[in-house]
Amino acid sequence: MRRVRIRDFLETEDMIFSVVTYKHPSNHYNALLRFVRDPRGERTRDNINYRKLSFQEAVNYINTWRPEYGDGEPHKVPDANLKRIVRPKKALSRLNKEGHAEITTITKKLLAEGANSEDLGITGSHLVGLDQPSSDIDFVAYGLKGFKAARLALRKGIKNGGIRSVEEETWGRIYRKRSPELDFDEFIEHEKRKFNRGMIGKRYFDLLFTRSWSEIKDIPSRGKKREKMVVEAKVTDDSFCFDSPAIYEVEHPEIDRVASYTHTYAGQVFKGEELQAKGWVEESEKETLLVVGTSRKAKGEWIRSLDLIKNR
Structure with missing residues (x-):
């Protein structure tokens, strides 16, 4: 397995994926299908046509035509199928x-x-x-x-x-x-x-x-879903609030960190501000997270700065 991180792209014989996590299993990369070779595709490179896929189109394509790449998100790109990493x-x-x-x-x-x-x-x-x-x-x-x-x-x-x-x-x-x-x-x-x-x-x-290579550590661990919750808490560390997932360390009796898996709420609240977030509480052996973006559109979930609203 070669070293990859988010924002890198992976190319197989006929598909192009974007890397979506920092950590990967021993035999495949976690990624999302972005482009497929298609004679009717609207984009061309080296005289080969490609079609850009929306998220749902990518999921449907993998499920229908390439189930060996997984049955959900993220897609699983086997190391053996990898032709090129684009940095x-x-x-x-x-x-x-x-x-x-x-x-x-x-x-x-x-x-x-x-x-x-x-x-x-x-x-x-x-x-x-x-x-x-x-x-x-x-x-x-x-x-x-x-x-x-x-x-x-x-x-x-x-x-x-x-x-x-x-x-x-x-x-x-x-x-x-x-x-x-x-x-x-x-x-x-x-x-x-x-x-x-x-x-x-x-x-x-x-x-x-x-993240730089040396910063790839202490990545949030997804755990068992417990309940949906609205949390209001002071942000004590916003160092990785623009990351994917966006991470907010908070001062709260139950929640260690708020993690947003949708880019919509990256950089949403800064250190010292009061955060309000609605998402799913997930418990692992390591920590208790409030996860925002448990679905692609994150319906019924959000992060906002209460300080920003108060100071309107």
């Missing part, structure tokens, strides 16, 4: 050398404002050369220090010019895609203070976090 850092270097206009512009602006080149990468469709003119750009920053510098650089880029704030129309698209339990105004209030999204011209991009 975000190498891809960003290649795209900048090739002169991809918008990616190069964003990279230069982030570096000028203090981001570190060795901590940046690119993921999503651009990573595997299956992007379209309308594709969003997904940047990655590695490690707590690297992500902090990149996020601050994005914020400074918006303030100093060169990077635009996300426009209202794009916020609407993001809200519809995420379909959160929060109303639009509350969702936007939380999002605008995260400083992990921006625009270059009309092109939207975001900034995602991935």
Whole structure:
């Protein structure tokens, strides 16, 4: 087994997956199917057509055509079937050398404002050369220090010019895609203070976090579902609140940590603030978690900052 982490992509003979966990069993990788070879596919690479799949399309495809890759989420990519691992850092270097206009512009602006080149990468469709003119750009920053510098650089880029704030129309698209339990105004209030999204011209991009290799430890352990609960608690550590899952250590008599498995609630509450979250209590030998995002759309589950709401 080779070493992989979230935001890496895996290629087999006819499928492309994104890695979705840091830890993996001894014989396969945990991933999600993103693209399949299809003669009628709308995306082309090396004269081969591919089709991009939604989450449900990916689940249906695996269940129907490739059941050996698992019967649920995450999909299981056998090490024996792996042809190539595509790494975000190498891809960003290649795209900048090739002169991809918008990616190069964003990279230069982030570096000028203090981001570190060795901590940046690119993921999503651009990573595997299956992007379209309308594709969003997904940047990655590695490690707590690297992500902090990149996020601050994005914020400074918006303030100093060169990077635009996300426009209202794009916020609407993001809200519809995420379909959160929060109303639009509350969702936007939380999002605008995260400083992990921006625009270059009309092109939207975001900034995602991935742990450095040395930080891959103390990953939340999923346990036995106990009950649904609403928790209000002070956040004592937000170090990995932009991770996947997003982790909030809290001061609470029953819950050790709140873990969000949906990106909607990453970076939602900061250290020292009062968090309100609804999700499933899961108990393992190691800890008691409140898990948000137990389903893909996380219906009936949320995380919000009570401090942000009080200070409206």
